[in-house]
Amino acid sequence: MAQAAQAPSGTRDLLADEVRRRKAAFNTLAQIFEGFGFDPLETPAFENLDVITGKYGEEASKLIFKILKRGIHEASGQADLALRYDHTVPLARVIGTHGAKLPTPYKRYAIGPVWRADRPQEGRFREFVQCDIDTVGSLSPLADAEVVLALAQGLDALGVHDFTFMVNSRKALYALLEAYGIDTSAGPAVLATLDKLDKVDAAEVVKELTAARGLDPEVAEALVGDVAAETSDRVRERLGTTEQGQAGLTEVDRLIELAISAGLAPERIVYTPRMVRGLDYYTGAIYEVVAAGYPGSIAAGGRYDHLVATLGGPDTPACGGSIGIERILAIQGSENTEQRGLDVALTVLGNEEHLMRLATELRSKGLRVGTYLGSSTKLGKQLKWANDQKARITVLYGADEQAASEVTLRDMQTGDQRRVPLGTAAADVCRVLEQS
Structure with a gap:
């Protein structure tokens, strides 16, 4: 090599x-x-x-x-x-x-x-x-x-x-x-x-x-x-x-x-x-x-x-x-280095258009947002990506959430999850981040 x-x-x-x-x-x-x-x-x-x-x-x-x-x-x-x-x-x-x-x-x-x-x-x-x-x-x-x-x-x-x-x-x-x-x-x-x-x-x-x-x-x-x-x-x-x-x-x-x-x-x-x-x-x-x-x-x-x-x-x-x-x-040295990750990581499990609109709305609120760009459709791999990105909140938008017009917000530090309406997801994410 x-x-x-x-x-x-x-x-x-x-x-x-x-x-x-x-x-x-x-x-x-x-x-x-x-x-x-x-x-x-x-x-x-x-x-x-x-x-x-x-x-x-x-x-x-x-x-x-x-x-x-x-x-x-x-x-x-x-x-x-x-x-x-x-x-x-x-x-x-x-x-x-x-x-x-x-x-x-x-x-x-x-x-x-x-x-x-x-x-x-x-x-x-x-x-x-x-x-x-x-x-x-x-x-x-x-x-x-x-x-x-x-x-x-x-x-x-x-x-x-x-x-x-x-x-x-x-x-x-x-x-x-x-x-x-x-x-x-x-x-x-x-x-x-x-x-x-x-x-x-x-x-x-x-x-x-x-x-x-x-x-x-x-x-x-x-x-x-x-x-x-x-x-x-x-x-x-x-x-x-x-x-x-x-x-x-x-x-x-x-x-x-x-x-x-x-x-x-x-x-x-x-x-x-x-x-x-x-x-x-x-x-x-x-x-x-x-x-x-x-x-x-x-x-x-x-x-x-x-x-x-x-x-x-x-x-x-x-x-x-x-x-x-x-x-x-x-x-x-690096003891004072700011290791900043994503505020929000978006998994991609279908209906990408809704996710892109949500990402735009989140960024308009001053948040640092990343969308999964890999080829895997497995949630485990996408959560690993979100963890590697030091994301604070990960948004899950799988088949169940899509059917209910909801998203799941996952706190990457505690593992706690909550379902919220897709239409208010950006505001809900901001509230979760303020409380964490």
């Missing part, structure tokens, strides 16, 4: 119960985002390649799924399109395209799939859903705080309660590099290496900073020692000596202060000097969220004030964040 075809590596087939569980989570987040005044936005699954490239940094750029040119250009091996890597760059492109039609500031949320040519592993996919919120057109720290609060409320609604926002600032990070005499041009590469501190030990990070980034070993060790220290005192002391460093610390402290004033517990948001965020487009406050029992970060975001300008739009301030819904759902 030939081996069954499999879904592409890094992707999944989602069956009915899992789809319902995911939709419930997405709807929960959408309701919260709407409550904060964010509007929905949908963008194409792919963008022009020049829109996507050069926006994410050295490591992330390697994960972009490129689409080869089609038709007579296919043989060239060149690409002109790319699958959406995230929802942030498409948003920046939308601002440049439709900015005149949009309110200022523009607040939007996006819940949809993105694609990354990553190496598939447990809990890591090449196609996955991101849940993003962003505010474009505001420099106010209230905008950053509002995103943090919406993400926090979303996590809590998803059942993730023991979480911590690790906050930093790109201004503070670059000021720290300046304090160590590290050239600005080397900044992105150095920060990309520092971003690995949560994945590998400090010695490996020091080694990469010296071997690959060209830092003096003493500088590399001191830098890593500062950002990886248990407290932020040493970093705060260094940053306090420069104007940019002070601006970065003020940015961090103000975001934390606003979030706490709005009700976020102090232990849920802390300044974390080692937290970098690898994407190049961030310009100000940045954060990642970790939670007990969940690997890596489960939410992240920050301020990116110049991204829109790189795509031909105005130099517009912006900030936003994203919830790692896939990691959360994977860890939670």
Whole structure:
């Protein structure tokens, strides 16, 4: 026997119960985002390649799924399109395209799939859903705080309660590099290496900073020692000596202060000097969220004030964040999966026309109704089908019922049965369901 075809590596087939569980989570987040005044936005699954490239940094750029040119250009091996890597760059492109039609500031949320040519592993996919919120057109720290609060409320609604926002600032990070005499041009590469501190030990990070980034070993060790220290005192002391460093610390402290004033517990948001965020487009406050029992970060975001300008739009301030819904759902497993069956299953033992009319009437009342479509005329097999469909009520319409213009309603949990007139069957079914 030939081996069954499999879904592409890094992707999944989602069956009915899992789809319902995911939709419930997405709807929960959408309701919260709407409550904060964010509007929905949908963008194409792919963008022009020049829109996507050069926006994410050295490591992330390697994960972009490129689409080869089609038709007579296919043989060239060149690409002109790319699958959406995230929802942030498409948003920046939308601002440049439709900015005149949009309110200022523009607040939007996006819940949809993105694609990354990553190496598939447990809990890591090449196609996955991101849940993003962003505010474009505001420099106010209230905008950053509002995103943090919406993400926090979303996590809590998803059942993730023991979480911590690790906050930093790109201004503070670059000021720290300046304090160590590290050239600005080397900044992105150095920060990309520092971003690995949560994945590998400090010695490996020091080694990469010296071997690959060209830092003096003493500088590399001191830098890593500062950002990886248990407290932020040493970093705060260094940053306090420069104007940019002070601006970065003020940015961090103000975001934390606003979030706490709005009700976020102090232990849920802390300044974390080692937290970098690898994407190049961030310009100000940045954060990642970790939670007990969940690997890596489960939410992240920050301020990116110049991204829109790189795509031909105005130099517009912006900030936003994203919830790692896939990691959360994977860890939670299927214990919260809604296993929804049929409200009503109709057996077919003759007089199909009457059954079709009854099915239509039941559906008009908002019920989920299934009709037996198999070939067996045996009631036992049809009841097994109804049970497999997790039906709550099964309608029997055999020869005796047809002769009396009645139907039998069978409760599939208790096995209780009652005969009711065919003409009132839909109303009777609704009453039985309300009572069960």
